[in-house]
Amino acid sequence: MRIGLLIYGDINSISGGYLYNRKLVEYLRRQGDQVEIISLPPRGYWPSLGDNFGPSVWQAIAAAKLDLLIEDAMVHPSVLLLNRRIRRELKLPIIGLVHLLNSFDRQPWHSAWFKRAVEAYYLKSLTGIIANSQTTLAQLRQLLVNRLPPYCIALPAADHFDAVDITPTALQQRSLAPGPLKILVVGNVIRRKGLHVLLRALALLPAENIRVTVAGRLDMEPDYVSELRLLIRALRLKADIEFQGALQGPALAKLYRQHQLMVLPSAYESYGIVYLEAQQFGLPAIGTTAGAAHEIISHGENGYLITPENHRQLAGYLQLLQDDRQMLHQLSRNALTTYARHPKWEDSCEIIRRFLDSRIAD
DSSP states (O other), rough: OOOEEEEHHHHOOHHHHHHHEEEEHHHHHTTTTTEEEEOOOOOOOOHHHHGGGHHHHHHHHHHTTOOOEEEEGGGHHHHTTTTHHHHHHHHHOEEEEESGGGGGSSOOOHHHHHHHHHHHHTTOOSEEEESSSSSHHHHHHHHTTTTOEEEEEEOOTTHHHHSSOOOOOHHHHHHOSSSEEEEEESSSSGGGGGGHHHHHHHHHHEEEEEEEEEOOSSSSHHHHHHHHHHHHHHOGGGGEEEESSSSOTHHHHHHHHHHHHHEOSSSSSSSEEEEEEEHTTTEEEESSSSSSSGGGBBBBBTTTEOOOTTHHHHHHHHHHHHHHHHHHHHHHHHHHHHHHHOOHHHHHHHHHHHHHHHHHHH
C-alpha cells in the first residue's frame, strides 16, 4: 500500500501522539508499505480553517498518489471541508487517527460548542476511524450519535525503551529507600497537564518529604511556565522542584529508574502513555478521573485517581506513600504486573494495518 499520514508539524516532536504516529509509520514500513508523511505548518485552530480554501493541502495530497490517507485528527480544522472533495475526486479512503478530541478538553462552553460541531462534521467525512482508547471511542459515539463509520481500537504502548529489566530486589530497594519521596512528572509543561495542582499539594506537606523532577518542554505555554515559577517562589518550593526540559530515550529511562512515583494530575488525558511508561519501570502513577487515565491506573491497586484540580486529595496520597513505603512497594509491584498485561506496539500496529487492509478492500 502507498499510505499518506497527514500531521501538523514535525513527526519527531515529543508527545504521546507523535510517538504513536512514529511507531505506526515504522511498523507499516517494516511490512513493506510506502508511507508518505505530509506535514502541515501548525498555525493555531482558527488560522488552520483557512487551509480548506487554499490549494496547498489539496495539492500535497493529490501529488502523493496514495492508496489510502490517514489523518491525525488534530489536523481536522485544515481538512474538514476538503475531505469530501478528496474522497470524491481522488477516490481515497480517509482514516482518522483520533488521539484527542478538542471539544472534550476544558474550555469555555461557547468554544466547546463550536468545536464539537466542527469535529462532528469532520468525523462524518471519514471512511474509518482509529481510536486510541475506549474513552475516546465513547466520545466519538457521543459526537456522531452512535453513527460511527467502521473503526478499530489500538491502544498506545510503552515498549519503546531498550533493555528495561526491573528486578524484584531493585524494586523493593527503591520503594523502601529512606528519605524524601521522589516524584517524576513527565509531560510538556502546559496548563492541561496540571503541574500547578502538584505544586499546591506540595505546599500542604513538610518540605523535606518530597522531591520533584519535571521532564517536558517549557516553550509551549511560556505564560503558564512563568506563572508556575512565580507560584514556586510564593510557596517556597524552589529547592524541591527541578525542571529537566524535554527528554526521551535513555535519558528519560534513567529518570524513571531514579524515581519512586509518577504524578500527572491532568485536567484531561485521552490516554496517557506516560502512565504506562511509568508502570514499565515499576512506578505507581497518580492521574485524574478525567479522560482515560482510569484505563491504565486502577485506583488503590497500581496508583491513584484524583478529581481534577483537587490538590488536597493529591497531598493526602503523597503523604500516605511517603509514610507507608510498604504500600508504595505493593503499588510498584502491581504497576509492573499491569504493564506486563498491556499490548505492545507491534500488537496495536498490527490491529491498525489489518483495519487499513479492510478499508482498501471496501
